[in-house]
Amino acid sequence: MNTIEVKNLVKDYKVVKKDSGLSGAFKNLFKSEKKIVRAVDNISFNISKGETVGYIGPNGAGKSTTIKMMAGILQPTSGNVLIQGLDPKKDRKRVVQNLGVVFGQRTQLYWDLRLGETFELLKRIYRIPDELFNKNMKLMNDILNINELADTPVRQLSLGQRMRGDLVAAILHSPPVLFLDEPTIGLDIDGKFAIRKFIKDINQAYETTIILTTHDLDDIKELCNRIIVINHGKIVEDGSLNNLLSKITPIRKLIVDFYDTPGDISHSKAKITKKEGARVWFEFEKETITAAELIADISKTFSVRDLSLEEADIEDIIRTIYHS
Numbered sequence: 431m432n433t434i435e436v437k438n439l440v441k442d443y444k445v446v447k448k449d450s451g452l453s454g455a456f457k458n459l460f461k462s463e464k465k466i467v468r469a470v471d472n473i474s475f476n477i478s479k480g481e482t483v484g485y486i487g488p489n490g491a492g493k494s495t496t497i498k499m500m501a502g503i504l505q506p507t508s509g510n511v512l513i514q515g516l517d518p519k520k521d522r523k524r525v526v527q528n529l530g531v532v533f534g535q536r537t538q539l540y541w542d543l544r545l546g547e548t549f550e551l552l553k554r555i556y557r558i559p560d561e562l563f564n565k566n567m568k569l570m571n572d573i574l575n576i577n578e579l580a581d582t583p584v585r586q587l588s589l590g591q592r593m594r595g596d597l598v599a600a601i602l603h604s605p606p607v608l609f610l611d612e613p614t615i616g617l618d619i620d621g622k623f624a625i626r627k628f629i630k631d632i633n634q635a636y637e638t639t640i641i642l643t644t645h646d647l648d649d650i651k652e653l654c655n656r657i658i659v660i661n662h663g664k665i666v667e668d669g670s671l672n673n674l675l676s677k678i679t680p681i682r683k684l685i686v687d688f689y690d691t692p693g694d695i696s697h698s699k700a701k702i703t704k705k706e707g708a709r710v711w712f713e714f715e716k717e718t719i720t721a722a723e724l725i726a727d728i729s730k731t732f733s734v735r736d737l738s739l740e741e742a743d744i745e746d747i748i749r750t751i752y753h754s
Contacts (some may be wrong), residue, residue: 433607433639434477434500438611439509441470441495469495471663472509479606482629482639484645484654486748493643497609500641501531512605527556530600530608530638530645537592538599539584545595546580549602558605563602570598574624590621597628600675601638608632614649626652647748657736659748676716683740684712684724689733700724708735 444464470492477483485491493667498504500511502525511518518525527741531538540548553563571577579587587595593613600608603747610629614622630653632638642653650657650671657674659667667674684700688708695710696702699719704711714724721739 433475433479433481434475434512434641435499435510435512436476436496437510439470439473439496439499439503439511440468440507441499442507443469445465468663470499470506473660473663473665474509475531475643475658475665475668476573477639479639480633481656482633482640482642482654484642484644484650484652484657485660487660491660493660494611496660497643498610501529501609503528521731527603528605528607530603530605530607531611532593532596532600532613533611537584537596539587539592539595541585542583543583544583545576545587548584548595549580552599552602558603558706562604566602566604567598569635571602573628574598590617591625593617593625594620594628597625601632604636606636606639608638608642610640610642612644612646613642614644614646622646622648630651673733680715681713682716682721682723684714684736685740686710686712686725686728686734687736689735692732695728695732697724697727727744 443466445467446464473492473496485493485496495504499506500513500518502522505519511723513525514528515526517526539545540551543551549567552558558566565617567576576594578599578689579591579595584592584595586738595612614625618624626649629642633640640653642649644650654671655668657667658665659674667677669677682705686709688710691708692710697712700712700714702710703713712724714721725734725737
């Protein structure tokens with residue numbers, strides 16, 4: 431059974447259409463015209479246990495709306511969501527027990543309590559047994575060194591410290607599904623490293639199914655074995671990052687440094703795009719020949735001193751998808 435099933439999900443909003451200018455404002459006082467805006471447009475996908483999926487798209491694409499419907503915060507206009515076989519519309523309390531949610535710009539911590547007191551309060555809210563609570567707190571301390579912050583009031587935590595606290599709060603009850611919305615936003619390099627390590631370790635330790643929304647493409651490269659790209663409310667791509675790169679940019683570049691300036695270095699399955707002394711640039715299609723095969727063919731005839739492969743830039747790839 432899939433951990434998450436989304437089928438034909440739609441979310442419409444009614445918004446007031448406002449006319450411009452003073453006359454328009456006056457007219458809207460007495461008669462307002464409403465229009466329907468579709469934020470999520472008939473999307474479907476399944477996510478298996480233990481997957482870490484990047485759910486990405488430009489601002490306003492429908493990411494957060496989708497997450498809120500999956501969490502039961504918003505009701506869909508039509509379509510269905512199942513989390514661990516449960517429908518958030520009909521059984522939100524049980525669904526919440528199966529979820530951990532972290533929103534990068536909001537906190538579920540209690541501002542006036544010490545961080546350790548917040549965890550104790552959440553233990554009672556979720557009715558977490560002592561044994562499970564102690565086990566998870568030990569694991570969280572091993573990963574995030576959270577005990578050093580236990581006596582610090584939440585209001586005094588830095589952004590990075592608060593994010594560590596929010597992640598612990600989300601995982602205390604061992605949810606099988608974790609929604610992370612921009613978990614590394616605003617963090618420095620050390621903070622991002624700690625959060626990414628947490629996500630990897632939790633996924634490995636508990637086979638937690640993780641959906642990650644982010645604009646940080648390093649998060650995607652380091653964490654996600656699959657990405658779903660949404661734009662204008664529709665899913666435009668769904669697959670592994672490598673498959674996406676291959677689909678969008680089927681060309682690779684090989685740069686070879688020879689010991690001596692080569693003579694006829696042509697290859698039937700590669701194109702020479704540039705030469706500078708003993709350095710030659712090749713372009714080749716991934717589907718036609720592999721880099722290893724091309725290198726082996728070249729090395730049979732010429733002495734190679736050094737070589738490097740140029741891959742497509744993920745930022746350019748994602749930008750291309752967003753504007754398609």
